[in-house]
Amino acid sequence: MPEFTLVNLIAWVNERLPAWQQDTLRRLVEAGKLNDDDLTELTKMALAAHGIDSDVPTPVELTEDAELAETTKPAVRLSGLSDIQRVNALGSGPLRLTLEGINVIYGGNATGKSGLARILKKTCQSRDPGGPILPNIFEEDPQQPAAAKIDFMVEDEAFEVNWTDGTPADSRLRSINVFDSRCAAVQVERANRITYTPRILQLFGDLAQAVDGVAAKLREQIVALGEVPPEITALQLTEGTETEKFLSGLSKESRVETLESLCEITDADLDRLAELDRALSIDPVTGAESKEMQVQNLQELQDAVDSINDHLGSEACRRYEILIAERTRTKKIAEAARIAFEGNSDLAGFGTEEWCALWKAARLFSESHAYPNAPFPAVSEGKQCVLCQQQLASEARRRIQSFEDFVQAEAQKTATSASETVDGLLLTLSTMPLPKDVRRKVKEAGQAKTEVGEALRRFLVVAKIRRRQVVQLAADVGPDPRPGLPGKPILTMLIDGISSDALQLRRASENEERKKMVDERERLKDRITVADHVDAMKVEITRLKTLAKYQAALDDCKTQPITRKRRVAADIVLTGRLQAAFLKNLLSLGFGGSPVEYSLGAGEHGDHPVEMKLTPRPEVGLAEVLSEGERTCVALAGLLAELETTGSRSALVLDDPVTSLDHQYRKRVAERLLREATTRQVVVLTHDIVFLFLLRKYQADLKVPMIEASLHKGYRGDHGRVTEGPPWEAMYVKDRIKRLRADLDHARRALKDEGRQAYEGHAGEIYKNLRMCWERAVEEVLLNQTVLRFGDSIQTRRLAKLVDIAEADIGTIDREMGRCSDFEHDESGAVKADLPEPDIILEDIGRLDEWVKDLRRTRGRS
Numbered sequence: 001m002p003e004f005t006l007v008n009l010i011a012w013v014n015e016r017l018p019a020w021q022q023d024t025l026r027r028l029v030e031a032g033k034l035n036d037d038d039l040t041e042l043t044k045m046a047l048a049a050h051g052i053d054s055d056v057p058t059p060v061e062l063t064e065d066a067e068l069a070e071t072t073k074p075a076v077r078l079s080g081l082s083d084i085q086r087v088n089a090l091g092s093g094p095l096r097l098t099l100e101g102i103n104v105i106y107g108g109n110a111t112g113k114s115g116l117a118r119i120l121k122k123t124c125q126s127r128d129p130g131g132p133i134l135p136n137i138f139e140e141d142p143q144q145p146a147a148a149k150i151d152f153m154v155e156d157e158a159f160e161v162n163w164t165d166g167t168p169a170d171s172r173l174r175s176i177n178v179f180d181s182r183c184a185a186v187q188v189e190r191a192n193r194i195t196y197t198p199r200i201l202q203l204f205g206d207l208a209q210a211v212d213g214v215a216a217k218l219r220e221q222i223v224a225l226g227e228v229p230p231e232i233t234a235l236q237l238t239e240g241t242e243t244e245k246f247l248s249g250l251s252k253e254s255r256v257e258t259l260e261s262l263c264e265i266t267d268a269d270l271d272r273l274a275e276l277d278r279a280l281s282i283d284p285v286t287g288a289e290s291k292e293m294q295v296q297n298l299q300e301l302q303d304a305v306d307s308i309n310d311h312l313g314s315e316a317c318r319r320y321e322i323l324i325a326e327r328t329r330t331k332k333i334a335e336a337a338r339i340a341f342e343g344n345s346d347l348a349g350f351g352t353e354e355w356c357a358l359w360k361a362a363r364l365f366s367e368s369h370a371y372p373n374a375p376f377p378a379v380s381e382g383k384q385c386v387l388c389q390q391q392l393a394s395e396a397r398r399r400i401q402s403f404e405d406f407v408q409a410e411a412q413k414t415a416t417s418a419s420e421t422v423d424g425l426l427l428t429l430s431t432m433p434l435p436k437d438v439r440r441k442v443k444e445a446g447q448a449k450t451e452v453g454e455a456l457r458r459f460l461v462v463a464k465i466r467r468r469q470v471v472q473l474a475a476d477v478g479p480d481p482r483p484g485l486p487g488k489p490i491l492t493m494l495i496d497g498i499s500s501d502a503l504q505l506r507r508a509s510e511n512e513e514r515k516k517m518v519d520e521r522e523r524l525k526d527r528i529t530v531a532d533h534v535d536a537m538k539v540e541i542t543r544l545k546t547l548a549k550y551q552a553a554l555d556d557c558k559t560q561p562i563t564r565k566r567r568v569a570a571d572i573v574l575t576g577r578l579q580a581a582f583l584k585n586l587l588s589l590g591f592g593g594s595p596v597e598y599s600l601g602a603g604e605h606g607d608h609p610v611e612m613k614l615t616p617r618p619e620v621g622l623a624e625v626l627s628e629g630e631r632t633c634v635a636l637a638g639l640l641a642e643l644e645t646t647g648s649r650s651a652l653v654l655d656d657p658v659t660s661l662d663h664q665y666r667k668r669v670a671e672r673l674l675r676e677a678t679t680r681q682v683v684v685l686t687h688d689i690v691f692l693f694l695l696r697k698y699q700a701d702l703k704v705p706m707i708e709a710s711l712h713k714g715y716r717g718d719h720g721r722v723t724e725g726p727p728w729e730a731m732y733v734k735d736r737i738k739r740l741r742a743d744l745d746h747a748r749r750a751l752k753d754e755g756r757q758a759y760e761g762h763a764g765e766i767y768k769n770l771r772m773c774w775e776r777a778v779e780e781v782l783l784n785q786t787v788l789r790f791g792d793s794i795q796t797r798r799l800a801k802l803v804d805i806a807e808a809d810i811g812t813i814d815r816e817m818g819r820c821s822d823f824e825h826d827e828s829g830a831v832k833a834d835l836p837e838p839d840i841i842l843e844d845i846g847r848l849d850e851w852v853k854d855l856r857r858t859r860g861r862s
Helices: 006-016 019-031 036-048 113-123 171-175 181-189 199-224 242-248 256-262 267-279 284-312 314-344 353-370 394-408 410-430 438-444 451-474 492-509 512-531 534-555 560-572 574-588 628-646 663-676 689-702 733-753 756-782 796-804 807-823 838-861
Strands: 076-085 102-107 147-154 157-164 177-179 596-600 610-614 652-655 682-686 706-712 721-724
Touching (some): 006 199, 006 560, 019 036, 036 199, 076 113, 076 171, 102 113, 113 147, 113 177, 113 652, 181 628, 199 534, 242 256, 256 512, 256 534, 267 512, 284 410, 284 438, 284 451, 284 492, 314 451, 438 451, 512 534, 560 574, 574 596, 574 663, 628 652, 628 663, 663 689, 689 706, 733 756
Parallel strands (some): 102 706, 652 682
Antiparallel strands (some): 076 147, 147 157, 706 721
C-alpha cells in the first residue's frame, strides 16, 4: 500500500508554498501547535516577502530528517446519568456504568431505553442527534427543556457536567460515539466527517488554520491602514478634467510627480482665472431662462387683457345692464301671474323657486317611471298623484292641471329664461383670468415701473372694479359707478422682442468659444482645489502603495492548494486505511451483500468528508440496493472502521444495534462487540433477549468484563428505573431464587402495611415466577444447559451429565410446579386455592434451592 509521509509533505510545502508557510510547517511539527506570537512573526514574514520591512527572523524550512509523532485523543468513558428531568416519561435515575468491558442494559418496550439513548445522542457524537426532546406528554408541559447530569472520565480523571437540551454539551463528550438505526441511515446515505484523522493529515488542517490566522491579522492591519480621507472624498471636481481623472484613478500606480505637476499654480494662472470669471459672469442659459419666463408671464397678461376687453368693454357692460333689467321685468310679470294662480293652492309658497323645483321633479318622475306613455300631468280617471300617490279626485285633477298651466305660461317661461341668462353671465365673469396680485404679476413679467407695466396695472384694476359693478347690479345692490375702461394694452411687440432676446441667449450658450473658456476655467479651478490638498493626496498615494503590498501578502493566504493536496494525501493515508479496516469489519460481521467502499468527498480548509458508495455503481444510493438489515450491518462496520483508523479509545454506545438483523448477523455482531470491548468501554441498550444471551455466550468465551442491568416501567413519569443484573427472563436459577426471596420480603411488608388484598397480589406473582424458576432449573440444572430457551445451539458435550436423572427428580419437579399452578394468578377465572402465609412461601422457595444444590453436589462428585 502506498504511503504519504512527512518527507512527502515537507517536499511539497518547500516546493509549492511561500517561505513563511514553510516556516509554519516547521513550527507545527516541532511544537505541535502555534500561539499568537507565532502568528505575529509569520504575519511579519508574509509582509516582508512583499517589501514591508520589519524586524523579523528569516523563514526556516523543515528538513527531511524531521520526525512526526502520532498523537491520540484521550479516552473518554461514561460513568453514568442522573438527575434526569423532562426527558419523555423517564424518572430521575440514576444509571451507573462500569468503565471497563461491556455494559448491557436490557429494557422492554416503554421502559425508557429510547429516552436514555436520546440524551446520549444529544450530548455525544452521533450521526443523527435528533430534534428537541419532549417532556412527559401525560403531564402539563413545563415549558422547560430536557436536562440531565452526566458523569464521565477523561483517562483517569473524573468529571461531572449538567446538560440542558438546546445548549452545547461538553466538547469532551464528543469523543464518545452513539449508534442506532437512524445513525446507521445517515452513515450509509450521506457524506460524513470522521471525528479524528492521523497526525500527517491533521498537519494539513493545522497549516490551513495557521494560514487563516495570518490572513486574519493581515485583514486587521489593512483595516488599521484606514480609508480615503474625507477631505479627499469631499472634493468637488469637474468630471473629465486632468485633475478629476487623476483623483478618481488613485492607486498604487499613481505618481507623486504627476500630482505635483498638476498642482503647480503660477500668478499667470490666477490672473487667467480672474479674466475667465469676468468673461463668463453673465450666464446666457440663466438669461435665456429669465427671458422665457418673462414671455410666459406677458402672454398670460395679454390673454387676460383680451378676455377683459371682450367681457367688460363698454358695449358688453351695456348688454349686461339690458339683460339684468329684462330679468327684473319678466320676474315681476311672472310674480303677477303666480299671484293670479295662487288661489288654486291651499299652501303658501306657490310659484316660488322651491315650488318650481318640486314641480320639475314630479314631471321627471311621471315621464320616466310612473306614466311614461302619458303626457304630464297624468290626470285621467284612475291615475294617482305622483307626489302623494293617492287616487286623484276631480278637484285634485283640476288643481294639478292648473299648476302645469301656470308653469307653462309664457310669463313664467320668459322669467326663467332671463334668470338663467344672467346666471350664465355671472359664472363667465367669475372665471375670467384676472390675476389676484396685479402688481406682483406685472413685476414677474419684467414690466415693473415701466410705461407698459403701469398701463397694464391700471387696465387690470379698472377691470376688477367693472366686474364688481356688474355683479352688484345683478344682485340688486346699489352698484358702484362704472369707471371708464382704459385703452387696451397691446403686448405683442414686447413679447416678440423678449422672445428674440431669449433665442439669442440660447444660441450664445452653445457657442464653441464659450465652451472652451468654461472648460479652461474648470481645469484651473480643479488644479487650485487639489493644490490646497496636495499633502493629503501624497499621504493617500503612500497609503495605497502600502495597501497593495498588504493585499499581495493576503493573496498568499489562499488555502485551496493545501486542501487539494490533502485530498491526494487522504486518498493514500485515510481512505486506504479506512477501506482496509472497513472490509475487515464487514468480513467479521459476515456481510455478503453488494461490494461497498469508502471514498472522499469535496473538502475545504484542509478537511474532507467521507462517504460510502457501491463499488460497481457509485452513482446508485446504498439505500436503493441494500436491505434495512444490510444497511445496519454496513453502517456498523463503517463506524468500527473509523474508530479503528483514527485510533479512538473512547466509549461506544449502541442502541438496539441488531434491529432488522437475522440470527446469523446477530451472532457476528455480538462477538464483534465483545472483541471491541477489549479495547474500549462499550454500552449496549437492547430489548432483544436473544441478543442478550448471545452477548453472554461470547463474553464467557472471550473473558470480557460484562455488567448487566435492567430497565423497568414505573408509573407515568417514572419509567427507566434501573436494577443491577439481567432481566428475569435472562437470570440464572441462583439469581432468580435470590429475587424471589427479595420479592417475598416485599410481600411481607405489603401484608403488614396494606392488608391481605395487597399481599395476595404479590404472593400470586411470586408463585408465577417460582413456577418459571422451576422451568429454568430444568433447562439449566437438570438438563445441564444442553438446550436453553433463547440459545443459538444445542450443547451436545453437556449430555454426558444427564445419565443421573431419577424418577424422584421428575416427581419433585412435577409436584412443585403443580403446587405453583394452584396459587399463581388464573386469568381464566377458575377458583384457585387460598394463598399461603409468607413462611409457607419461604419453604416452597427453599425446596427449590435445596433441590438445585443437591443435584449440583451430586453431579460435582460424579
